[in-house]
Amino acid sequence: MNLSAAWHCFQGVLIREFLRFIQQRSRFLSALVRPLLWLVVFAAGFRAALGISIIQPYDTYITYETYIAPGLCCMILLFNGMQSSLSMVYDREMGSMRVLLMSPLPRPFLLLCKMVATALISLTQVYAFLLAALLVDVEPPLIGYVTALPALLLVALLLSSLGLLLSTQIKQLENFAGVMNFVIFPMFFLSSALYPLWKMQEANDWLYTLCAINPFTYAVELVRFALYGQLNTTALLITLGATAIFTSLAVLGFRPRKSGR
Amino acid sequence: MTQRTSLTLLTSAMLLASSCAMAQLAYVSNEKDDTISVIDLKSQTVTDTIDVGERPRGILFSKDYSKLYICASDSDTVQVMDVATKTIIKELPSGEDPEQFALHPNDRHLYISNEDDALVTIVDTETSEVLAQIDVGVEPEGMAVSPDGKIAVNTSETTNMVHWIDTSTYELVDNTLVDQRPRHVEFSKDSKILWASSEIGGTVSVIDVASRQIFKKLTFEIKGIHPDRVQPVGVRLTDDGKYAFVALGPANHVAVVDAQNYEVIDYILVGRRVWHMDFNQDQTQLLTTNGISGDVSIIDVDKMKAVKSIKVGRYPWGVRVKPE
Numbered sequence: 001m002n003l004s005a006a007w008h009c010f011q012g013v014l015i016r017e018f019l020r021f022i023q024q025r026s027r028f029l030s031a032l033v034r035p036l037l038w039l040v041v042f043a044a045g046f047r048a049a050l051g052i053s054i055i056q057p058y059d060t061y062i063t064y065e066t067y068i069a070p071g072l073c074c075m076i077l078l079f080n081g082m083q084s085s086l087s088m089v090y091d092r093e094m095g096s097m098r099v100l101l102m103s104p105l106p107r108p109f110l111l112l113c114k115m116v117a118t119a120l121i122s123l124t125q126v127y128a129f130l131l132a133a134l135l136v137d138v139e140p141p142l143i144g145y146v147t148a149l150p151a152l153l154l155v156a157l158l159l160s161s162l163g164l165l166l167s168t169q170i171k172q173l174e175n176f177a178g179v180m181n182f183v184i185f186p187m188f189f190l191s192s193a194l195y196p197l198w199k200m201q202e203a204n205d206w207l208y209t210l211c212a213i214n215p216f217t218y219a220v221e222l223v224r225f226a227l228y229g230q231l232n233t234t235a236l237l238i239t240l241g242a243t244a245i246f247t248s249l250a251v252l253g254f255r256p257r258k259s260g261r
Numbered sequence: 262m263t264q265r266t267s268l269t270l271l272t273s274a275m276l277l278a279s280s281c282a283m284a285q286l287a288y289v290s291n292e293k294d295d296t297i298s299v300i301d302l303k304s305q306t307v308t309d310t311i312d313v314g315e316r317p318r319g320i321l322f323s324k325d326y327s328k329l330y331i332c333a334s335d336s337d338t339v340q341v342m343d344v345a346t347k348t349i350i351k352e353l354p355s356g357e358d359p360e361q362f363a364l365h366p367n368d369r370h371l372y373i374s375n376e377d378d379a380l381v382t383i384v385d386t387e388t389s390e391v392l393a394q395i396d397v398g399v400e401p402e403g404m405a406v407s408p409d410g411k412i413a414v415n416t417s418e419t420t421n422m423v424h425w426i427d428t429s430t431y432e433l434v435d436n437t438l439v440d441q442r443p444r445h446v447e448f449s450k451d452s453k454i455l456w457a458s459s460e461i462g463g464t465v466s467v468i469d470v471a472s473r474q475i476f477k478k479l480t481f482e483i484k485g486i487h488p489d490r491v492q493p494v495g496v497r498l499t500d501d502g503k504y505a506f507v508a509l510g511p512a513n514h515v516a517v518v519d520a521q522n523y524e525v526i527d528y529i530l531v532g533r534r535v536w537h538m539d540f541n542q543d544q545t546q547l548l549t550t551n552g553i554s555g556d557v558s559i560i561d562v563d564k565m566k567a568v569k570s571i572k573v574g575r576y577p578w579g580v581r582v583k584p585e
Contacts, residue, residue, distance in 0.1 A: 044484075044485070054556075054570055059568060059569045059570065060531070060532075060558055060559075060567040060568060060569050060570040061513070061530050061531060061532055061554075061558070061567060061570060062530070063530060139566075
């Protein structure tokens with residue numbers, strides 16, 4: 001594979017994604033408003049109801065807003081990952097995917113370009129959210145904004161690979177609503193994004209088990225620790241493993257016999 | 262040259278020795294464990310746990326920090342611990358159920374409130390002699406002696422009064438009515454202003470010492486927390502006169518008050534049922550005892566944020582910092 005051709009291709013995909021993102025200003029706004037609503041409205045309602053306690057990586061007691069912020073960062077990445085799967089289905093229906101797949105470069109590389117492009121755009125939204133979160137006193141240490149970057153990038157790749165995998169299974173745009181109900185909501189609610197796992201275990205053992213096997217839980221924990229300058233090795237390994245599995249399955253799903261529908 | 266080198270070496274050695282031997286230590290009384298936890302403020306870890314009398318509550322140091330006085334409430338005594346050897350060397354006749362006390366600036370006279378007997382007992386710490394017992398209101402609790410040494414003040418939880426005691430005559434000279442269940446009193450450094458917290462009243466009365474009149478009453482309101490849970494207990498003032506910190510008990514927050522214009526400017530989240538507090542040596546950190554969660558939170562005074570919580574024994578009550 002020619003490196004300059006690969007770079008040219010990556011630029012092409014990235015610019016296309018970026019232009020599409022710029023043109024859809026409402027998408028940026030909604031990506032920002034959604035987690036901010038959770039942070040300001042939902043957290044305000046729940047802060048007194050939920051007990052406070054020290055859990056890793058925090059050194060002292062934290063407000064509920066501080067607790068859910070990493071989960072909401074991952075929520076942005078989750079929605080964007082799924083959105084990219086929606087755009088793949090759209091591309092397939094409109095025929096523009098054929099243009100992409102006509103490229104002489106290997107198909108896995110094309111998919112990787114798409115994943116990285118989605119991930120990079122998601123990251124700008126996450127950092128915009130973290131800046132806005134400062135207004136409600138969610139203040140991770142300064143170094144946390146740097147150490148969180150690789151964690152956020154990996155989680156973005158995990159979720160966009162999941163999005164790609166789903167897009168191989170969704171044949172029509174209309175089916176996307178199912179993704180909301182069967183992927184986004186269960187993934188988000190059955191994780192440590194909104195409540196610590198020990199709290200879930202207190203409530204119900206099988207709910208706890210579901211949360212504990214949800215890769216999104218580990219994605220959230222990876223970001224939570226990284227935002228405080230710490231590494232959660234278990235979360236890192238599980239997130240890496242899940243990303244590898246989803247990417248491989250997505251690549252398999254895009255083999256010619258499948259794409260030539 | 263040789264002389265200079267050896268002088269430098271000697272200075273460095275002395276500095277090294279002093280930094281090793283004299284880390285700042287916080288002593289925390291654990292009400293339900295009958296122990297004192299010792300926290301090294303540099304490493305922010307508990308480095309020692311010392312067995313003491315039953316139900317230790319109020320604690321304070323002698324002026325030179327060589328002795329730690331401990332109100333062992335259920336042992337009905339004030340214990341004197343030798344800080345260097347960590348052993349109890351003496352017990353003082355405190356009267357029944359001592360809870361809080363204050364040491365006169367003369368470093369000898371200890372003013373002890375006896376909760377069950379409605380008394381304030383004054384003990385000479387050197388001779389162990391009871392100098393006087395003064396009748397005050399029901400359930401005396403908070404105790405303070407003005408920095409100029411002229412007045413001692415006691416609060417009675419049930420009578421809801423601040424009692425003023427002349428330290429030269431050991432006589433009760435006046436009473437000031439405050440809100441329900443006054444818990445703690447604290448003098449400003451110039452002895453002119455007294456801060457008195459009322460646990461059930463949910464207020465802090467700021468009192469002019471000369472006239473013994475309340476001139477400001479502070480109330481507290483924390484978003485999302487029911488007003489009944491806002492129960493002020495411990496109060497601490499910075500030496501520069503800028504801030505007062507008020508521990509709000511089951512509200513799990515410490516209120517930051519501008520001590521110039523008596524306005525609440527912030528609330529800091531700490532552990533559960535925050536009770537008493539103390540500063541580190543340069544007042545850059547404030548330590549709070551959190552009874553129910555069994556830990557001590559460290560507040561960064563510049564940032565006005567809790568930065569660390571450290572597990573200690575069960576129901577930590579009082580905290581005092583021994584400087585370097």
